[in-house]
Amino acid sequence: MKKQLMIIGIIVILLTVGFSGCNEENESKYSIVGTWTERDSGSQFIFREDGTCVITANISIDATYTINATVIKLTITYGGENITSDFGYKFLSNNILSMTPFSGEGEEIIYDRT
Numbered sequence: 001m002k003k004q005l006m007i008i009g010i011i012v013i014l015l016t017v018g019f020s021g022c023n024e025e026n027e028s029k030y031s032i033v034g035t036w037t038e039r040d041s042g043s044q045f046i047f048r049e050d051g052t053c054v055i056t057a058n059i060s061i062d063a064t065y066t067i068n069a070t071v072i073k074l075t076i077t078y079g080g081e082n083i084t085s086d087f088g089y090k091f092l093s094n095n096i097l098s099m100t101p102f103s104g105e106g107e108e109i110i111y112d113r114t
Contacts, residue, residue: 030091032067036111045111072099 036045043057047065053074055061066073072087086102095113100106 030094032072032089032097035114036097037114039110039112044114071102 032047033049034047036047038044041057044055046054046056051064051066053063053065055063055074064075066075070088072089074085074087075082087099088102089097089099092098092110097111097113098108099111100108
């Protein structure tokens with residue numbers, strides 16, 4: 001009886017670990033790493049794997065970013081000051097990214113992976 005309980009316990013642990021790995025894979029189905037170009041203006045975000053990014057419009061600005069399941073937090077250091085902006089984001093597909101400022105000012109902006 002003890003052997004059966006131990007075998008059942010091991011199976012439950014293995015299944016739990018296996019299923020939790022599947023959830024992580026689904027959550028990271030699309031990666032933000034890459035170059036994203038805004039459809040209207042042509043401005044770009046270049047997100048790198050190391051947590052740095054480049055924002056280009058009329059000028060290029062180096063920044064860092066952190067990301068969780070719903071928020072991209074950009075910390076831009078420019079002119080000796082840190083400016084922080086939070087954006088909600090969602091992938092509309094592997095190659096289409098929607099970003100919305102959390103400040104409440106601004107509309108949804110669509111970016112294409114380029």
